[in-house]
Amino acid sequence: MARVVVDVMLKPEILDPQGQAVQRALPRLGFEGISDVRQGKRFELEVDGPVDDAVLARIHDLAESFLANTVIEDFTVRVDEVAEAAK
Amino acid sequence: MARVVVDVMLKPEILDPQGQAVQRALPRLGFEGISDVRQGKRFELEVDGPVDDAVLARIHDLAESFLANTVIEDFTVRVDEVAEAAK
Numbered sequence: 001m002a003r004v005v006v007d008v009m010l011k012p013e014i015l016d017p018q019g020q021a022v023q024r025a026l027p028r029l030g031f032e033g034i035s036d037v038r039q040g041k042r043f044e045l046e047v048d049g050p051v052d053d054a055v056l057a058r059i060h061d062l063a064e065s066f067l068a069n070t071v072i073e074d075f076t077v078r079v080d081e082v083a084e085a086a087k
Numbered sequence: 088m089a090r091v092v093v094d095v096m097l098k099p100e101i102l103d104p105q106g107q108a109v110q111r112a113l114p115r116l117g118f119e120g121i122s123d124v125r126q127g128k129r130f131e132l133e134v135d136g137p138v139d140d141a142v143l144a145r146i147h148d149l150a151e152s153f154l155a156n157t158v159i160e161d162f163t164v165r166v167d168e169v170a171e172a173a174k
Contacts, residue, residue, distance in 0.1 A: 001122070007129055022130070022154070031149050033142070035088070036133035042094055043109070046123035055120070062118050067109070 002051040003080040004059050008068045009040035043067055044080070051079055089138040090167040091146050095155045096127035130154055131167070138166055 010016050016038050023037035043063075047055060060077050068075040097103050103125050110124040130150075134142060147164050155162040 009129065009131065019130070025153075026149070029149075029153060031145065033135045034132050035135050036131075038131040040129045040131070042096065042127045042129040043106070044096065044123075044125040044127070045121050048120045048122050058118065062113070062116075066112075066116060 001049075002047050004045045004047055004051060004056070004077060005080045006043040006045065006059065006063045006067055006075055006077050007040060008043070008063070008073050008075045009038060011072055011074050014072045040073075041067075088136075089134050091132045091134055091138060091143070091164060092167045093130040093132065093146065093150045093154055093162055093164050094127060095130070095150070095160050095162045096125060098159055098161050101159045127160075128154075 018039040019037040022039065023034065026032075026034055026037075045059060047059075049055075056077060056079075063075045063077055064070055105126040106124040109126065110121065113119075113121050113124075132146065134146075136142075143164060143166075150162045150164055151157055
């Protein structure tokens with residue numbers, strides 16, 4: 001068992017109203033010094049068996065076709081080092 | 088400018104219907120071998136100035152009080168190494 005993390009974020013040129021709402025609320029809540037906030041999605045996939053390049057390539061396809069809308073979102077696929085190190 | 092990432096995920100004991108919906112759809116879409124999917128939130132905060140322990144502690148407070156619902160969610164705060172390395 002290994003954990004693969006897919007992070008999906010809006011592309012930089014796409015407006016992020018959720019992130020903006022958080023960022024605007026921060027000074028009111030007493031948190032200064034944060035100039036921008038972007039909010040996205042994080043998927044944790046538990047993969048049966050070892051994670052090799054072929055599995056990562058398949059998860060890349062999965063993320064591209066299914067988890068992210070690549071017209072407006074970027075995504076990254078990576079093996080979770082924290083989960084790996086805890087083994 | 089530095090980027091700090093706050094990942095917010097439902098606690099393991101909390102049901103995650105969004106993640107389950109993704110996991111159940113995968114075999115139908117031709118992706119086998121993924122036994123569990125959890126979906127959470129990722130916040131990218133752009134911090135003015137250097138990120139030291141005091142700033143990270145404040146962001147930890149912010150995440151705890153505002154970004155995560157700690158009754159049902161866990162969160163992690165970390166400096167984004169990719170953004171750091173790209174400097």
